[in-house]
Amino acid sequence: MKQAFKYRVYPTKTEEQWLFSELRHQKQLQNYMLQMRSQMWAYGSVSVSMYDQINHLKKLRESNTHYSKHPQDMQVSTIKRVNAAHEHFQRRCKEGAEKKGYPRYKSSVRSLTWELRKYKVKNERVRQNPIRETGKRHNMLKVPKLGEVKIRQHRPLIGDPKEVTLKKTARGWYCFIVCEVPDTMPCIPKSACGVDVGTHDFLTTSTGEKVPNPRFYRQAEHKLVKLHRDLSRKQYRSKRWYKAKDALAKQADIVACQRLDFIAKTAYKLFHHNGFDAVVAEKLKPSNMVKNRYLAKSISDASWGMFFDWCDWVAKRDGKHFHQVPPHHTSQTCSECCQKSKTKLKLSQRVFHCKSCGLKLDRDHNAAINILNRAACVLRGEVWNTILYETRNQLLQLACWG
Ligand SMILES: [Zn+2]
Numbered sequence: 475m476k477q478a479f480k481y482r483v484y485p486t487k488t489e490e491q492w493l494f495s496e497l498r499h500q501k502q503l504q505n506y507m508l509q510m511r512s513q514m515w516a517y518g519s520v521s522v523s524m525y526d527q528i529n530h531l532k533k534l535r536e537s538n539t540h541y542s543k544h545p546q547d548m549q550v551s552t553i554k555r556v557n558a559a560h561e562h563f564q565r566r567c568k569e570g571a572e573k574k575g576y577p578r579y580k581s582s583v584r585s586l587t588w589e590l591r592k593y594k595v596k597n598e599r600v601r602q603n604p605i606r607e608t609g610k611r612h613n614m615l616k617v618p619k620l621g622e623v624k625i626r627q628h629r630p631l632i633g634d635p636k637e638v639t640l641k642k643t644a645r646g647w648y649c650f651i652v653c654e655v656p657d658t659m660p661c662i663p664k665s666a667c668g669v670d671v672g673t674h675d676f677l678t679t680s681t682g683e684k685v686p687n688p689r690f691y692r693q694a695e696h697k698l699v700k701l702h703r704d705l706s707r708k709q710y711r712s713k714r715w716y717k718a719k720d721a722l723a724k725q726a727d728i729v730a731c732q733r734l735d736f737i738a739k740t741a742y743k744l745f746h747h748n749g750f751d752a753v754v755a756e757k758l759k760p761s762n763m764v765k766n767r768y769l770a771k772s773i774s775d776a777s778w779g780m781f782f783d784w785c786d787w788v789a790k791r792d793g794k795h796f797h798q799v800p801p802h803h804t805s806q807t808c809s810e811c812c813q814k815s816k817t818k819l820k821l822s823q824r825v826f827h828c829k830s831c832g833l834k835l836d837r838d839h840n841a842a843i844n845i846l847n848r849a850a851c852v853l854r855g856e857v858w859n860t861i862l863y864e865t866r867n868q869l870l871q872l873a874c875w876g
Pocket residue numbers: 808809810811812813828829830831832833
């Protein structure tokens with residue numbers, strides 16, 4: 475299993491200049507390699523493979539100092555990136571997708587990637603460690619051809635480092651170190667919970683706990699509106715325009731980071747603090763739901779898709795279970811007698827009232843129990859099926875008594 479570790483990088487001014495020039499070079503190389511592919515195809519239907527391009531790069535490096543002064547590992551990674559984009563394009567063509575999406579020429583790239591090479595230590599091939607520990611506040615990241623750059627290593631690396639990416643964001647430089655981590659065996663679950671996500675509360679579990687929706691975008695909206703207005707009043711591509719653009723990008727980055735932090739922590743807490751071994755959620759399609767123009771902003775702000783991805787990832791990493799079930803009619807059905815009510819609940823109606831058995835329950839809580847029930851039906855034959863049924867029966871008793 476692969477796991478990425480993200481650290482803040484603090485380059486000096488000269489180092490930053492070098493990094494910017496490197497970004498420009500990688501962009502040119504990427505466009506050049508893409509052009510080569512498309513022109514060869516246009517002239518004689520010749521397809522160029524990744525290895526052809528790597529060999530071509532070798533010849534270029536021998537004859538031209540413009541290429542040889544830049545790190546080879548980064549150039550190879552750029553060629554691999556072009557190849558990956560092409561492979562995705564070919565896959566979409568085969569699938570007969572409506573938008574084929576031929577790889578585009580880039581006006582800028584924001585990240586530098588390089589693979590770590592293996593070298594021999596006592597008859598064993600080991601990858602080099604990209605970080606040198608100094609024993610002080612900052613450690614040093616080894617960058618090919620540049621030297622060492624300060625990083626703040628707030629937590630240790632785990633596993634075998636394979637690849638490093640340096641990325642420029644609106645608020646500074648970051649490095650991502652991808653490591654190969656040993657797989658965790660999935661545990662035998664002892665407790666399960668259903669999760670209903672919404673815009674009113676971010677999530678409600680089948681035990682009735684709620685996590686309020688932080689609405690980071692809504693909170694920062696007035697700031698963003700002001701910054702957008704400032705930008706639109708500046709002369710296009712003037713110094714002040716670039717300044718305003720940076721300020722806007724920084725604020726947008728803050729919102730994105732807040733959201734990521736909240737979602738990652740919520741997913742972790744669900745498995746570890748609440749102690750659930752299996753979590754079940756709906757299989758929503760936020761891209762379709764966003765088409766509702768009254769709710770689009772709130773749905774995008776909640777970013778459920780990202781939350782489900784994180785739940786899946788945390789479950790895989792820590793040996794837990796995460797499953798998604800079809801979402802149809804979970805909020806209309808009674809969790810006790812399974813009767814579906816004929817009318818659809820409005821978003822403002824927060825309490826579900828069953829007409830056949832008289833159950834009165836919070837609408838999200840009711841939906842969360844339904845999701846858990848559905849998982850128990852869908853996953854017949856799975857090991858943790860009985861756990862789901864047990865949890866469901868306990869919840870039904872709770873619903874009956876209270
Ligand atoms: Zn009922």
